[in-house]
Amino acid sequence: MKVWTVANQKGGVGKTTTTVSLGGLLAQQGKRVLMIDTDPHASLSYYFGIDAEASSHSVYDIFINFNNLTADKVMDCLSPTKIDNLYVLPATMALATLDRTMGSEQGMGLVLKKALAKIYDEFDVAIIDCPPVLGVLMVNALAACNKVIVPTQTEYLALKGLDRMIRTMEIMGRSLDKTFDTIIIPTMFDKRTNAALASRKRLMSDYGERVWHGVIPVDTHFRDASLIQLPISAAYPKTRGVTAYSKLLKVLEK
Ligand SMILES: Nc1ncnc2c1ncn2[C@@H]1O[C@H](COP(=O)(O)OP(=O)(O)OP(=O)(O)O)[C@@H](O)[C@H]1O
Ligand SMILES: [Mg+2]
Numbered sequence: 001m002k003v004w005t006v007a008n009q010k011g012g013v014g015k016t017t018t019t020v021s022l023g024g025l026l027a028q029q030g031k032r033v034l035m036i037d038t039d040p041h042a043s044l045s046y047y048f049g050i051d052a053e054a055s056s057h058s059v060y061d062i063f064i065n066f067n068n069l070t071a072d073k074v075m076d077c078l079s080p081t082k083i084d085n086l087y088v089l090p091a092t093m094a095l096a097t098l099d100r101t102m103g104s105e106q107g108m109g110l111v112l113k114k115a116l117a118k119i120y121d122e123f124d125v126a127i128i129d130c131p132p133v134l135g136v137l138m139v140n141a142l143a144a145c146n147k148v149i150v151p152t153q154t155e156y157l158a159l160k161g162l163d164r165m166i167r168t169m170e171i172m173g174r175s176l177d178k179t180f181d182t183i184i185i186p187t188m189f190d191k192r193t194n195a196a197l198a199s200r201k202r203l204m205s206d207y208g209e210r211v212w213h214g215v216i217p218v219d220t221h222f223r224d225a226s227l228i229q230l231p232i233s234a235a236y237p238k239t240r241g242v243t244a245y246s247k248l249l250k251v252l253e254k
Pocket of ligand 2: 015016017039043044129130
């Protein structure tokens with residue numbers, strides 16, 4: 001199983017959209033895909049119409065039971081989507097309490113990694129969607145992954161947020177004794193605006209090799225797809241957004 005984490009401490013930059021779009025494309029290729037929602041706002045879960053509040057089948061239950069996880073218990077927490085091979089490990093609001101209640105317990109940073117190890121052979125790719133805050137959930141997502149995808153909106157303020165995210169990964173990398181394979185993705189790119197062009201140029205000059213050479217364009221089909229609870233590639237296959245994420249996927253799979 002490959003594990004990819006989609007993270008940026010800045011909100012609204014396209015993390016959840018990236019998770020869903022890549023997950024949809026991979027599942028349509030026949031890969032078995034698990035998307036993990038670690039955001040207490042549960043945007044990814046709601047995208048697919050999953051409300052985990054009522055059940056005890058969510059990422060929260062994995063954290064609560066972290067001392068006696070089994071493959072069956074982890075698999076029990078997953079929800080299917082309308083797409084074959086595409087599953088969600090949903091989030092609940094209770095996740096917001098984890099930092100306070102369990103954040104300092106020994107081993108809490110490795111819960112997700114251990115849970116994924118239990119179901120290693122069940123999926124080809126796991127994609128972890130992070131909340132826009134640094135806390136125990138993002139720490140878990142970073143510790144569990146082989147690759148970090150950092151969507152960055154092509155506008156000035158978002159570049160500031162990226163600075164913080166890169167520093168977080170440097171600090172985390174030192175404490176976990178690993179270097180992150182990082183790819184920065186320019187998102188919501190509107191080629192007609194000078195601000196977008198200037199910030200892409202700035203990204204390239206500040207972060208060089210780590211920046212993906214393509215861009216994810218602004219495309220209203222992303223929002224339309226979310227309204228019918230489908231990844232964009234299933235809802236509107238012939239759109240600029242799908243073409244862009246397909247190109248990105250080729251690079252990620254290399
Ligand atoms: N390339 C795009 N073109 C147009 N709209 C987009 C694009 N990417 C994302 N959006 C829209 O922008 C909004 C925010 O995107 P998304 O939820 O993916 O960001 P996020 O980083 O996950 O936000 P949060 O930090 O709140 O979790 C959504 O309404 C989404 O449909
Ligand atoms: Mg999100």
